Amino acid sequence: MKFTLSWLKEHLETSASLADIVETMIAVGLEVEHVDDPAERLKAFTIGEVIEAEKHPEADKLKVCKVATRDGVLQIVCGAPNARKGLKVAYAPVGAYVPGVDLTLTKAKIRGVESLGMMCSARELMLGEDHDGIIEAPTEAKVGDGVAAWLGAYDPVIEFEATPNRPDTNAVAGVARDLAAAGLGRLVTKAPAPVRGEFPCPQKIGLHFPKGAENACPMFAGRYIRGVKNGPSPKWLADRLRAIGLRPISALVDVTNLLTYDRARPLHVYDADKLKGEIRARLGARGESFVALDNKTYAVDEAMTVIADDNGVLGLGGIIGGEATGCTEKTVNVFLECAYFDPLRTAKTGRRLGIHSDARHRFERGVDPDFVAPGLEAATRVIIDICGGTPSDILVAGEKPDARRTIAFPPSEVKRLTGIDVDPQKSEAILSALGFKVSRADPWLVDVPSWRPDVEGKADLVEEIARIVGLAALPAAVLPARAAVEMPKLTPAQTRRMAARRALAARGLLECVTWSFADERHAALFCDGPNWLAAQGLLLANPISSDLGAMRPSMLPNLVAALRRNADRGRDDLALFEVAPTYASDRPDGQQTVAGGARLSHPRRHWAKAERAADAFTAKADAVAALEAAGAKVDQLQATADAPPWYHPGRSGVLRLGPKLALAHFGEIHPRVLKAMDVDGPVIAFEAFLDSIPASKPKATKTKPALDAPELLPVRRDFAFVVDDKVTAEALLKAVRSAEKKLIADVGLFDVYQGKGVPEGRKSMAVEVTLQPRDKTLTDEEIDGVSKAIVTAVEKLTGGTLRA
């Protein structure tokens, strides 16, 4: 919403400065977004007088002028045809920024002649479109004065955000009311004086709504004005509309725009000679359409309020008028409409048709239902002042919706909700200044003015008082401590995430945050396919772009795509992770938190070590680190080779706690998936499902178990077993451990070998077993006994034999 300072002053008698007005608007909740003060904007430019204008020796179209300025008599080269002796001009000195050409002036030589400054056109100062010549200031303008006042560009324009709850502030009068209440001046808005009708209104009007839809347009008023003369608006009106960014059209239309901004009261004016029969408000019918003032054709239906005559739909009530019955230069007789349209229906219709108009903006927020007839009177007055004509009586169909509300208001509510002590006298004065009527019963009874549909209860009145008092009065109070030491607790899920992140970063991975969305084609590679995404409700109806159309079922597509982007920039040795949500359905329980990571591994050579590229086991270690940090009992994890299909079928696995509970996937990404994403692999990845980690039982005590540190030296023995290729390391280690539960303290696998010396289809695995004696040193016989038991157990459980 925009308005000019002089316009405001028609409603507010004030001596406040522009800065005070802006400050106060902000303080009462009218958020000023922009102030254009021409005096400030044009302060570099002053009046000059051309005292000599000679032809440039080198150019026919240029003149070399001597100009009297604030800075003395200067030589300025100028190309304007109207540069002539005696002309008062807008002088821009060297160093000034000229907005219309976006440049800062410097001393220049133009075709060999020095030029010190510039004489500006209207366009160069952004005061208009004129660029045929330089500005001609009034002859009485004084050299050295600022140009703004002499050029009529003295009126500051203020733009602010009118919040959706305050329809009254879409009017200059409404802004003035708030400012007056805040003590910035006196509200001098006049109630429109009735204009006497000279004859009965010849235009029939009517409301035709089915039962239940009467509220679409409860009141429709209008009058006929005979013998008007339409044409361009007078300068004051055209200037005013232009200043707030509107294009003057014709006096009749401009008057309705004036009322729209002055009083938030949109009206419509029809060329009465183009109307046929009764003009009525009704619901639209399927199949009907009309050409609107924006020259577009709109189809209407039974959910929309239309204005129609015998020929059909003329326009959409409260949104936009029709082309066919609009006013032109030739219009002589008009019908002026002023109605009340239902906010909800207006909003829905406007949104469905995508029409943004000043009328819709106001009707959908709620116009003042008590200002229908007064608005009509006010518009009539301006029209006959400008266009002449004779008005008829006013016709009204229906009646104004009852907006009366009374709120029981204990004045103590102000303190209860804001903590501000406000004298009840002051509260009452503020409410009265804003148009509320206060009856001092106990509690107070406060009548809400018709233009404030947003005020429904006590808290709304508190806000009115608080914003006018000013929120600077809020005390800075401290929330009472709930305990001497505040001991809030993060949930286990929250601490898991924090720990997993730090653990992965400590392993050298970079944490990133990627979209919860993914490219639908990529997402489909990391789940059961596109149909699954649709069936689970994971496709957006209005994605921001086509490559962000699905909720990600896994974060891997985003991480893999990120690896690729980095690789394209030359970073092909990179490990990324993210601890964040993935989505398996559109239900709350479909969202789960995953710690996922992906590596692209091309380690740089180093003199001190042979760098090993990351492989499935790097990912396994990543997953275990994340799970361990998050509190999973990782010593009980088992790995199985059945990772989902987006992983390499042979180089991937699942980490499980028991057969049913999968806690992580890890391994190489399937080469076909990488190809579909146009990524050069291999890419190593993992997904650890933090939410699936079983909750640990709350501990009864913080005491740790006693330390178990045997006195006796441990004994180590190596064994190499030849087993079938299918026997897993996990199975072998388990078999070894099972041989002697008391003495075997640790089993480490230190070699896996296939090849010469080992039969085809078999492999050798070598383990180091640590025996920890407890009570006495082990004898050779005892050690041999354990060794035999190990060999027997391995043979029995895995079919493996000791390697010869």
Place this chain on the structure above:
Amino acid sequence: MSDIEKIESETLQRIAAAGDIAALEDVRVASLGKKGVISERMKELGKMSPEERKAAGAALNLLKDKIAAAIDAKKQRLEDAELDRRLATEKVDVTLPVAPSPKGRIHPVTQVSEEIVAIFSAMGFDVAEGPDIEDDFHNFTALNFPPDHPAREMHDTFFFRPRADGSRMLLRTHTSPVQIRAMMTKKPPIRIIIPGRTFRCDSDQTHTPMFHQVEGLVIDRETHMGHLKGTLEAFCKAFFEVDSVRTRFRPHFFPFTEPSAEMDIGYERVGNEIRIGQGEAWMEILGSGMVHTNVLRNCGLDPDEYQGFAFGMGIDRLAMLKYGIPDLRDFFAADARWLEHYGFDPLDIPNLATGLSR
């Protein structure tokens, strides 16, 4: 010169002449070995008379100790010399670079979220959460957005394709639906913050379709807007790690609070740096207000009995302001150079005792 003196001087000479451990060993064997000269003399003691034996024995033992000590001393010298010789060959170029260990980093959104949690924890707030995919009730209706109200349009909502029953889910446009979930499941007093992902169908230089918000909610019987101000001022001071902040509350409109206010914070721009806590300029950093009576009622709370405040602010924006990160869009681009530059060491865990940040 007596015989013993002769043996002594000869042996000591040979010890002195021994050039290495092997030569010294030869000397030891020749003198103290089983058949060495001193051992041989020892054997002769048995043939002597007790008086002779006593005198000669004492002299021999003296000699033996002396020689043994001389050999040990020489041995130590030779070993030292040997070690020095070896060490002289074991020289490395200490300027050789060590193998790099990869440096992981924590994303600024995580770091700043944990900073925020640390501060509000100290003020007694718990951390609550809710789903990203929401229904209309929790995201709008319960928060007092009437159906078709223009305020809904300000939210640029992402919708999902309609379900078979015609209903459609949406991506939460703010963290406020978690307020509703909290108030509907827990009796006051409530004191929570709600950090999380939020989504709006908006993308330009300063907007991304996904961003992070933190919501605050306090509900009890006495909390008023002054507590809101005090809490947020305390938060800003702690978060920006400055001695004082200037704040300005401006009345504003949010459907779910009444009265509502936006909070501005005073700052100064010095070059590319934003300095919070000094300067004359104002910057809006959050929206807030007293929880709307309709919202309380929608959650089954009596607005004449319970009251409280709510606020919401952008985590990404706070990170940008505090750490001078210029562009919001980079937060989600996973560019390794950016992550390494703006990311945090995993050992820098935000903690009020050590100062929030290093």
